[in-house]
Structures are given as structure tokens and as C-alpha cells.
Amino acid sequence: MHQIAHLAHIEIRTPVPEQSLDFFTRYLGLTENGSAGDSVFLRAWDDYENITVKLTAHATSGVGRTNLRAADPSALAALVAKIGEGAWQDGDPGYGPTYVFTDPDGHEFGLYYETEWYRPPAAVKPALKNQAQAYPARGVSVRRLDHINFLGVEVESNRDFLRDTLGAMVTEQIVLDDGTVNGSWTTFTNKGYDAVYTRDRTATAGRLHHIAFATDSRDDILRAADIALEQGVFIETGPHKHAIQQTFFLYVYEPGGNRIELCNAGARLVLAPDWQPIDWTEAERARGQAWGLQTIESFHTHGTPPLEGNPA
Template identity: 40%
Template sequence: MHETRPHHEIAHLACIELCSPDPAGSEWFFTQLLGMYVTERRGQSVYLRGYEDPYPWSLKITEGPTPRMVHASLRTSSADALHRRVRAVAAAGLGDGWIDGDFGHGPAYRFHTPDGHELRLLWEAEQYLAPPDLRSKILTRPSKKPLHGVPVRRIDHLNLMAADVSAVRRTCEDLLGMRTRERLVDGDAEVGTWMSSNNLGHEVAVMRDARGALGRFHHVAFYYGVAQHNADAAEMFREQGVPIEAGPDRHGISQGAFLYVFEPGGNRVELFGDPGVLVLEPDFRTRTWTMDEIDVGMAIGGAQLPWETYFTYGTPPVEAPHDGTTGAATSDPAPVPD
């Protein structure tokens, strides 16, 4: 029998790999606009980090024909915790086996959610050591704040799309020990869930895929910490022709300041901060939102999150179901520059 509800064995979200059909454009977006540092290049991949990310990279961009999430890695709280979680995942029939380490971290265990998203568990990770010219005088900051773009601090969370939200939630709770902080229901159906294994309001969110597809990716979020930076970034994106989907505003769910944009490769990116809910009490009670509260849940200030993209577009893009009126199939709309 596999182990269940093992709290505090997952420390945090460590890194994510995205596939981009426009790797040069994606690198320009993350380095020149979001101020991320390039730390390594290997083959068709480039590795990047925000100035407060603790490891050599939090984002890996790999060239490929279709935008999508390749994988996301969660770091455990110890070597023993890693092996306990691996045993639990393997016993549940979701494991894919061990892989050799990537740049900056040791061996990782690959597994998939019931919906098909690839996640990895790891323990061994190098602490980032900045070269002398990038070392910060602030001792808790791994590197200097860049002087270009509107620099992000660190990776914050990811949002997955799923045909069955509850199945993915149960996997994260029972096998990884995550706790559900908030959820959204439509009658008896769970359509959204926000989970974390630490004090953050969420590090992994799951939302129902309106296309009914499996294993798709909604967005990765990077943390600013100051809501004003979202307004500054919105102005920068307008000037540079980067498609803005929604915001700036503040979510009721998570209470985080948000701004959603599309990077040139076609993946959705959220700029997040200020700082959202921090869960300090050990007996925190899950908050359940209903669809009649969705306007406040999505945007306290009334920003519109457009149905034609926000609730349907994910990567990789998929064909939409046939329209009952016209009988014509449509595809996920591609992001259009401002």
C-alpha cells in the first residue's frame, strides 16, 4: 500500500522546461524584457534564471516544433524524502523511471500525472554561485538585480490544464503531500484547484481543459513581488508588441497581482506578485469558490479574462470540438501581437 498525505516532503517547485518553435524570440523575451540571466547552453536548449532563483536555472527553453511544457521539477526536502515519494509514485503506477542529472542538478525521477503531464522529483541541486561581477551586496540575494527590462525575481508557480482536475489533485495530495489551498467548483464538478507544499498560496494549480484534451500546459508564473512592476511591464510589452491577454489586476483566488502575456514561442506567461496569500497556520482550511463568485475569484478589479483564449488556449494547441451551429472545427486561437 502506498504512503499517503506525506506533508513537507516536497520543498518547492524548482524549474520548468518549455518547448519553443521560436527559441531566439523566447530567449529575447525572457532575457531582454524579464531580465533573466543565461547560465548555460546545451544542444538546442538554453538555461535561464531570475536574479533571486537559488539554483543555476529555473527555466529551460528547448527548440521544438510546438509550444508546450516538456516537464516541471519539484525538489524534495531531503534525499530520504525523495526516495519515499518515488516509492509512492511507483506503487501508484505513475512512474516512468530515473534519468541522469541535468545541468545544475543530480538524478531525477520522471513520472506523469493521471492526465499525462510530465513531472520530475529531485533532491541534489547546486546552489547558484554568481561570478564576481554579478554578486549582490545583499547576502540573501544570489545575484545582482539586472539593469534592463522589468526583471523577475524567481519562478513562482505553474498551472496545468486537465480533463479530470480531481484526479490530478488527488495525485498531488496523496503521493506528493501537497495541500489544496483553494478550489473552484461548478455544481458537483471540480474545475480548478490551487495547491502547495509550503507557505505559498499555490505552486501547482490545475484547471479544467475546456477542449477536453489531456496533459496540456496553461502557464508558468514568475514573481515580481511589487504590483507596480506589473503595470511597468504592461507598458513595456505594449511598446515591444508582446501580446497581453489580461491584466494588470489582482486575483481573488490567491490574492496575487497578475498580468498574462504570450512569449514569442506561444507559451503563456504570468507575471505574479504582491505576494498573494501566505499560509502560516498549520490547520488552514481549504476555501471553495463557486461559479457565482467567479468574477471576484478571477479578478477583483474587474479585468476580463477572455474565454476565447484564457479558458481554452493551452499548449500544445489542439483542435476545438465541432461547433454545433456551423459544423466547422476551429483551432485554438494563436496569440496575436498588440
Template identity: 55%
Template sequence: MAPPLGDIAHLGHVELLTPDLDRSLWFFTAILGLTENGRSGGSVHLRTSDDYEHHSLTLTAHSTSGIRRTALRTSSEEALQRRVEELENTGRAGRWVEDEPGIGPLYVTTDPDGHEVALYWRSEWYEAPDDLKPGLKNQSQAKPGHGVGVRRLDHVNFLASDVAANAAFTREVLGARATEQIVLDTGKVAAQWLTFTNKSYDVVYTEDWTGSQGRPP
């Protein structure tokens, strides 16, 4: 049975790996206009200007580049427990962690290709410092006066060795629905766009021509 629509409220945040933390931090802050909101270990937590949570993006020093974790916020504590139960029932049991500031606990699992996916409900409401206080009450912070000024994280595009299997997991276990896809003449699904809400899409799976799984790492 398909899970209830609406158990996943939105794409929460993404952790990116980088072999050059300083240059990546410069790019995301000076060029894209994200705001730093704390550090932990070898990671820097960044915010887009329209996000109400602690961070939208985490940069983590690593030997290679890529997406380590994609976090999805549920619509309630009950919705989180439903998705965890479904993951365990379908053989994709994960683990509970509390390793990110401002959110948690997170239930971390993987999709069929090995990409790390985390589900959570509890979230700290961002309080802007005086220099970033917004002029309007419905804004979380003022838009930075430099760079692109990215407002929010929109979607994530994964490379996958088996698009159909990963898309089916996202639909049948997490509760997404497909909005469009590319089907080759052979009948193979080469790409599929999926959404959890009324957006056009939150997650995309496209075929990895190398045949690799869950890269990187």
C-alpha cells in the same frame, strides 16, 4: 495515508518547449530579465535573479509550445526516496535520469493527465560571475539592469482533462494541500490551487475545455 508535509521543498524549475527558440530567448532575457546560464543540445538554461540553483527555466526547441517538465526539489535525500517509493506503490513508477546541468539525479514520472513531473534533491549552488556578483551575502546574484527583472518562478498552471484526479495525485502522492478551488453547480471540480509549503500555491490545475490530456505535446 497522506504523505508527510514538507517532503517537497519548493517548485524547482520548468522546461518550456518553443517552436522559435531565438525569439523566446529574447523575450525571457531582454523583456523578463532572466540570465542565461548554459546550453545543452537544443536547450537554453535561464535563471531568475533570486534563485540559488543552476537554472529556473529551460527553453527547448520543439515543433510546438508548452510545458515539457516541471521539477520539484525535495527537502532531503530521504524525502526523495519516500516520494519515489510512494509513486511506485501507487502504480506511477517513473525512471531515473541525469539530463540537466547542476541538478540530479531526477526521478521522472507523470501525473494522471500525462504531464511530466520530476523529483530531485541534489542541487548545485549557483556562483555568480564577476559581472553579476551581488552586493548582499544573502543574494545569489545581482538583479540584471534590464527588463522586468523576474526574481523567482512562483507557480505552474496545468490544463487537465480531470482536475479532481490530478489534484488528488498531487495531494495524496506528492504531499501538497489544497488552498482553494472552483466547484461547478454540477459538483465537478473545475480548478484547484495547491501548495507544498506556506505559499498560497505552487501548482494549479484548471479544466481543459478541449478534453485533451497532458497537452502539449
């Protein structure tokens, strides 16, 4: 445990880059922090590093590289030795050498240690010195990246890779009546979860279910729903409370078709070093979310990139 310090920055692909950029800056409240080639770098106001989201113009939507920061150079070396198959590449601007590899499902990961801390220009210098950037007071004004939910052909192999190779802790799971694991929530930190795998019903590898950003409170989630209404952002489901992990949530789609979750930063922490995974049964999941809202059908069918004949 804890050879990985945290989930770092994520590359999101979009076929409509200008519209997606408007969503990430005007609706979510992220701040632009440079660009390179077909990518724009964006950051949440309390991220100590330079990049939270790398938004890349692409033929389709979906996720590119998911970056993780190692706890220290020795942890990086130990993890690289365990991962085995992969290759060193230059990191994104402000990041050192990055070891690039894939999970069993083909999702691309990058692992690094060296990084530059964000230095805010005068226009966004915070009043409090223990804050990375001034509160933007724009749109939802999300605080940080919270987690990523991948779609996987087989949940178990991806879960085991995160646990056995990268040192993640499994906190909660959905276990079907036949014993198949249909969803797995894992953490590298003391949060309830950093990375999730849920089964892709289409048996297509390498797709994204959603990425999530944290706000300070439930009130921010409610306000985010009102802002979405005013800005014409599509609301898929919520606001409501998950049974699994007890996260207060809102799900929206950004213009490129990627699903985005907004959740409260005060969700549960897992502090027990000997935590045992909580297994949820089919019958328990059939009851819906914590307060009875049934899981919307698109939650099981929508992923990115979209499949041919099933546009986002």
C-alpha cells in the same frame, strides 16, 4: 506536507527559440546560464539554483518537465516509493539523479534532491551576500519562478495525485453547481499555491495554461505592462487583481505562444497547518475578478501546445 521543498525549474518548449530567448532575457530579465543540445538554461536573479527555465526548441509550444526538489534524501526515497511508476534519469546540468514520472494527465515531472548552488561570476556578483545574483535591471527583472498552471482533462484526479502522493495542500478550488471541480490550487510550501490545475475544455491531456514569475511589488506589474507595450509583447489581460488567491497579475504571451503571468511576490501566505480549502461557486466566479474585471474568453480557450486548426 513539506517532503517537497519547492517548485524548482520548468522546461518550456517553443517553435521559435530565438524569439522566445529574446523575450525571456530582454523582457522578463532572466540571465543565460549555459546550454545543451536544443536547450538554453535561464535563471531568475534570486534563484539559489542554476536553472529557473529550461527553454527548449521544439516543433510546438508547451511544457516539458516540471522539476520539484525533495526536502532531503529520505523524503526523496519516500516519495519515489509512493509514486511507484517512473524511472531514474540524469538531472540537468548542476542537478543530481532525477526520478521522472507523470501525473494522471500525462504532464512530466522530475523529482530530485542533489543540486549545485549557483555561484555568480564577477560580472553578476551581488552587493549583498544573501542574494544569489546581482539585480539585472533589465526588462521586468523577475525575482523568481512562482507557480505553474496545468490544463487537465479531470482536475480531481490530478489534484488528488498532488495531495495524496506528493503531499501538497489544497488551498482553493472552483466547484461547479454539479459538484465538479473546475480548478484546484495546491501548495507544497507556505505560499498560497505552487501548482494549479484547471479543466481543459477540449479534453486534451498534457497541456499548459501558464507559468508565473514573481516580482517584488504591484508597481513592478504596472511597469511590466508599460515595458510590454514598448517591446511589442502581447498583453492578454490585466493588470488587475484575482479574486482567487488575491494575486495582482498581468498575463502576456511569449513569441512561442506560451502564456506567461507576472504576479507580485507579496501575495497571501497559508500558515495554518489545518487550512481548509476555500470553494468558489459558479455564481461567485461569474462576478469576475476581485475588482469586477470579467475573465477574458481566451483564458478558457488558449493553451499550449495549440490544437490543430487553432494556432497559438
